[in-house]
Amino acid sequence: NGTSVDKFILLGFPGTWQFRVSFVVVFALIYTLTVIGNASIIALVWRSSNLHTPMYFFLCNLSFLEIWYTTGVVPKAIGVMLGTSQTISFSVCILQLFFLLSLGSTECFLLSVMAYDRYLAICYPLRYSSLMNSVLSVRLALSSWLGGFLAISLLAFLTSRLTFCGPDVINHFLCDIDSCLALSCSDTWPVELATFLVSIIVVVASCAVTLVSYMYIISSILRIQSAHGRKKAFSTCSAHLSVVTIWYGSTMFLYVKPSAQNSLEDLHKIVNTFNTVVTPLLNPFIYTLRNKEVKLAL
Secondary structure: OOOOOOOOOOOOOOOHHHHHHHHHHHHHHHHHHHHHHHHHHHHHHHHOHHHHHHHHHHHHHHHHHHHHHHHOOOOOHHHHHHHOEEEEEHHHHHHHHHHHHHHHHHHHHHHHHHHHHHHHHHHHHHHHHHHOOOHHHHHHHHHHHHHHHHHHHHHHHHOOOEEEEEEOOOOOOOOOOHHHHHHHHOOOHHHHHHHHHHHHHHHHHHHHHHHHHHHHHHHHHHOOOOHHHHHHHHHHHHHHHHHHHHHHHHHHHOOOOHHHHHHOOHHHHHHHHHHHHHHHHHHHHHHHHHHHHHHHOO
């Protein structure tokens, strides 16, 4: 009818007022613990000189990222579930989409860099300090951040060029690429193609680097003669492996698919909650509980 939509209505989770309030309490508690947990890891590494290594430098980058990743979701989600902030302007919607996807892409790159770091530490222990020096660590971390944001720039630009004529209701607590494509009244094929290609480049490529690194890591660990030596070598990467499994499992379900229109809304919402709210909470606990050096420094 020629009219254009300049704002959307977020539905959040359906249910009674009491049900939604209980969700708000859970989200607020998880958000608080996530910020405290990740900020504590950053402070702990900064204060403990024995943790001033490339592995913990990358972990600080990951913790800093997780704080902003969950901050981009939870405050708005709480407002949506309370009914006080259910509308979101088109420009803010695109900004949230760009922010979340960029941070998610950066996390993929950081996890693959951390896997490469563990590969060097286990497969080349005597040369590790010379191979993974401070200059290379900073370059790899910076490349992860730049690569994550640059990879999503074109996708966000193409999404911002879509036309929306109505309806204006998003059955979610955040703006994601699937919702924007479902509501657009213009041709979404270029955006869907760009989404699929970016997903392949970012998620699958970084996952492949991680898998290859762990293939070499496991091969090296199996060649260690003593059981104590194998256990000690595996303990240095077990926390990272746990985080990688959780992150890539949910991310591939959400983004690596040929068409954004085929997602199941309820399941998609649950997995997105796990990906954006629960996972940032789990990371500091996994690294704290499964890492002797961190527990000792703590």
